Amino acid sequence: MMCRKEAPVLDRITEYQSCLDQPERWAVATVVAVAGSTPVPVGTSMAVSADLEVMGSLSGGCVESATASLAQQSIAEGTPRVESFGPDGDLLGEIPLTCGGQIRVLIQPLASMPELQHARMLSGADPHHAVDFTRTIVLGGETMTVVEHREAAPRLLLFGVQDYSLHCAQLALGAGWRVQLIDHRPAFATPQRVPEGAQLTVDHPADTAADLLSDPRQSWTAACVMTHLPELDVPVLDTLLRAEPGPDFIGALGSHNAQRRRRSALAQRGHSASALGKIHGPLGLDIAAASPAESAVSIFAELISAKNSAPSSRQSRSLSTTAGPINYSRTRSASIMHPARIGAGSARRVTDLAVSS
Structure with a gap:
């Protein structure tokens, strides 16, 4: 299922200005899939520097420390990675997601995301533009496509x-x-x-x-x-x-x-x-x-x-008098990362951005 409702990594382009000017020092962690009750929607992002400076948040506190540590590793190695967090804790034994759901987080060194620089150039004049942002990555030999969309602001x-x-x-x-x-x-x-x-x-x-x-x-x-x-x-x-x-x-x-x-x-x-x-x-x-x-x-x-x-x-x-999910308007199961449909044996990088004025 493709979600095209929210993409805060794009919403934060202006905030990430200093990161984009020094891409070798930063990584961006993005929630690419959610299932069940989760603290944030798919598309939520957090930037982490090699010195553990942090911009943004992924969960309201549950998984930030683990994600920051993994982001430092990605910066040092220059490679992306995907980690999953759920009610039983993450791979590092950190605090689990207390809301009971699951999130999948893609962590990418900013230096490997030139298309985000393109997105900044296209949308920088007006942060309220609608932007489509597609990037293709290789994880463990599998090529995946991440599709994000930022709607024009209300x-x-x-x-x-x-x-x-x-x-x-x-x-x-x-x-x-x-x-x-x-x-x-x-x-x-x-x-x-x-x-x-x-x-x-x-x-x-x-x-x-x-x-x-x-x-x-x-x-x-x-x-x-x-x-x-x-x-x-x-x-x-x-x-x-x-x-x-x-x-x-x-x-x-x-x-x-x-x-x-x-x-x-x-x-x-x-x-x-x-x-x-x-x-x-x-x-x-x-x-x-x-x-x-x-x-x-x-x-x-x-x-x-x-x-x-x-x-x-x-x-x-x-909310204390209601039953069921708190964020009931939010999609309960969504993903913005999917297997890439490219030719056999091809590992080419795909960049496709569009801005609606």
Whole structure:
């Protein structure tokens, strides 16, 4: 089974900048297969230097020490290796995976991964690009192909610059999302207020909403109206509901009374009850938030829930009250490493990268 959902080795290209500049000193360990309950998804990576500097994590603590030691060996020998870790411990007798699953880890000296340098060159201008990354290696005489894919980052459009939206922007940026804030009021829409990494558009939200939804990268998009001003909220929501394609999630800040007034105004503009049902408002999960910062956590939690298609029966519940896998949206059995299909007797190296802008 090929997994093309997550590939943090690509997500970390910018973070690995110093490693890529000194490839002879570093190795990259990548989770290439998982089975059962595991702490991380397939594609998760960790870089280790010959001096035991570490970037990233593979398991939240279970197997890092063993992997780091094996990475040092791979750097010294200049050869890749694959190791498996499971509930009974790894080959070195280290701490086992407490979650009960199994992971398979590919460890490669960075000097033997020139195609990763190519991936950096292709995606370096915009870390949010989608990238396909294929590399072929020889392990014990068997040729294997590793296929990874990084999707374009989720996108959050925040209409209105104020405390709630600024806190939401910070949370989304920390999770690797693309964030854009839109406001036409110069006193509020100032670069000094906007978190580093977010884009700011100083224009009327209703005038820019349609243009912002025409992004060719087609990543998952949430659009949230945060202004609390009917003369701004209603035109923006009207545009969002009419857009083709529209955002994957439409949210509106405000009380139940504010939502009723908006829906009434939008109905007068010709929107059906079905269309109005696409608006999530009041925005956020019920966690008794009592400040803009806490409300932002509530709002971003709902966005994550929607992006990952969490069932309504589990939304806003403590994990301690649930049964079954914690990361139930994650593939339980997946591999990104497969026997290579190349001609008999051939041990050629295959490099195939593509970037979607």
